[in-house]
Amino acid sequence: MNIKVLDTTLRDGEQTPGVSLTPLEKLRIASKLEEIGIDFIEAGSAITSEGERESIKEITKQGFNAEILSFSRPLNVDIDYCLECDVDAVNLVVPTSDLHISDKLNTTRDKLIDLSNDAIDYCKDHGLIVEISAEDASRSDVDFLREVFLNAIDHKADRLCVCDTVGILTPDSSYDLFSRLNNLNAPLSVHCHNDFGLAVANTLSAVKAGASEIHTTVNGIGERAGNTSFEECIVSIDRLLPEFSTNVQIGEIYDISKLVARSTGVYIQPNKAIVGENAFAHESGIHSDGIIKNSATYEPITPELVGRKRKFILGKHMGTHGLDSRLKELGMNVNKDQLNQICNDIKDLADKGKTVTDVDLQAIADNVLQINHEDRIRLDEVTIVSGNKVMPTASVKITIDNEEILNAGVGVGPVDAAINALKSLDMFKDIALIEYHVDAITGGTDAFIDVIIKLQQGDKVVSARGTEPDIINASVKAYIAGVNRLLRD
Template identity: 85%
Template sequence: MNIKVLDTTLRDGEQTPGVSLTSLEKLRIATKLDEIGVEYIEAGSAITSEGERASIKEITSQGFGAEILSFSRPLTVDIDYCLDCDVDGVNLVVPTSELHIHDKLNISCDELIDLSNDAVDYCKDHGLVVELSAEDASRSNVDFLRKVYSNAIDHGADRICVCDTVGILTPDSSLDLFSKLNDFSVPIACHCHNDFGLAVANTLAALKGGASEIHTTINGIGERAGNTSFEECVVSINRLLPQFSTNVKIDQIYDISKLVARSTGVYIQPNKAIVGENAFAHESGIHSDGVIKNSATYEAITPELVGRKRKFIIGKHMGTHGLDNRLKELGLNVDDIQLKQICDDIKELADKGKTVTDVDLQVIADNVLQINHEDRIKLDELTIVSGNKVMPTASVKITVDDVEILNAGVGLGPVDAAINALKSVDAFKDIDLIEYHVDSITGGTDAFIDVIIKLQKEDKVVSARGTEADIINASVKAYIAGVNRLLRD
């Protein structure tokens, strides 16, 4: 059975506290959703604001293959705004629990049904596709819920949806509820929230109960604890539920996950399934050895399936097989004795609580192999001017291939100014600083600062570290060390 996907990242996802997307960001996300095969895109809530309507209009003007919807209450004013945005349809949300009907709307159940029917009639009279979503359906009386749905279908609703608005379903109760609602003449959808961390499990159970459409958000963002995670749900359907399928191009899932994370500023926890940075990372020696021999030993899916790559992490839990694999990736071939010595040195470093980066690995390997690299760039002098009413300014004197260079730069702060002073030097061009992380190693105002950065030149990414009592010196040293590494490679 083919399962349809309605993605509500641009509506329910944007209701994540602190998230507000620009029209361009919404368009980029909608474009990617359309490209990867999502059937229905809830582009926003037209009633919200003029800017929201402009964003929805921009999306509806693109001629996407996906059906574009707007959230709407069962009110003429909401529906009129949806019509103004040229959407294909509406996600018509109608409260169905006694709590919402009596305490929120202060109306009777019969009045609620009349309100729903009138809204469906108005939508259909104006050519809109209608998906009627029962808000708080999981806390509604099932007989009344069926009555609301039956009336809506009789008035022309094209699809119906069960909303677990506060995330109180369990997989068992989700299966039971959908089994009682799967006999209608139109498709039924599942919209879950993650308040108890069960949104994906409840959605999968709903499919077994008869649902044929799922509501999701990219990375599971949304109000409170979020919504059903698009990537987790789609990949679970693909790999764990052979009786179901979707039209989603799952090898592009990681791309859209990163796009949404960048656009919203809601970054992904490292251990998140499918798209977290550690999802396909291995440090344990037993795991690394098994994965090298056969990836299925410790991976339920291959990283390539979802547009990822496998990583072997350098740390105290690693074994020699994973380490040897990483050394080969760095172009270093070692014998068994050298490999064991490098492994022991890394574990000694990690036991002290230090994060072992590729730079540390390179230095340790160089020491064991007695390799001495001559750095092309050396820092001779660094001067910083900064104050309350002074734009931070840095001057640097460096030696590049035995040629002395003096340069200056300004920035938002002294570190930014120092890095900018270096960036304009030819040796530093086409190198991007993609990650910058600072840790205080000791306590007090004289604490040693540990700066870890990542630099990229074309498809090559390296890590570098600088440790100083002065954060500016530590940052510059780390930056120069990383550039030396890229130039050497």
């Protein structure tokens, strides 16, 4: 059975405290959702503001295959704004719990049904598809909930949605609730919140009980503890519920996760399933050994399935198999005694509380192998001109193979200008700076700065470090150290 996906990242997800997306950011996310096969995109809430309406209009103008919806209360003024935005459908949200009916709306059950029916009629008269969402359905009287839905079907509502608005369902109660509602002769969808960390589990139970549509947000963002996590739910359906499927291109999941994280500024916890940075990272020696022999030993899915790559982490729990694999990736072949010595040295470093990076690994391995490198490039001098009304400009003097070279560059800041002064030289043009990280090692304005970078040339990636009180010098030294490593290799 094919399960349809309604993504509400642009509406419910944007209600995450501190998140406010620009029209361009919304369009980028919507375009990616369309690209990866989402069936329904809730683009926003048209009643919210003029800016929100402009964002929705930009999305509806694209002619996506996905159905574009706006959130709407059961009020003509809301629906009129939806019509102005030229959406295909409305997510018509109608409270159905006595708590909401009496305390929030100060009305009665009968008046609530009339309000719902009138709103559906108004939508259908104006050519809109209607998904009626029963707000706080998980705390509603089920018989009354059925009555609201049956009335909605009589008035030509297209889809019915059960909302666990405050996340109180459990997998068992979710299955029971949807089992009691799956015979209403209309597609049934599930919208869960994650207040108790059960949104994905409750959504999967609803699917098993008859729901044919799920509501999600990318990275599980949303108010309070968030909504059903898109990536966790999609991969779980694909791998754990073989009788069900979706139209989502699973290999694109990591890309849209990173896009939403960058656009919203909402940090993804490292241990988050599927998209967290540690989801396919291994440090334990036993695990690394098993993974190298057969990845299924300690991974339920391959990282490539969702657009990821496996990582072996350097640390005190590491074993020699994972270490040897990482050394080979760095182009270093060692014998058994050398491998054991490098492993012991790394564990000594980790026991001191230090995070072991590829730069540390390179230094330790060089020491064990007694490699003395002859660097082709040497930094002689860096000069910076920068100010409020001056474009940052850098001149860099370096020596390459005993030839002194002076070059200049500009950038958005002094570090960028200094690196650009190097990158414009022919020797550096095919080298890409793919990662840049800065730490202050000591306190105070005279703190030592530790700059760690990653450079890529073709299919080879190297790390390098520069440590100086001056961030510009540290950055340039790290960059040149990395280039020297690439040239050696």
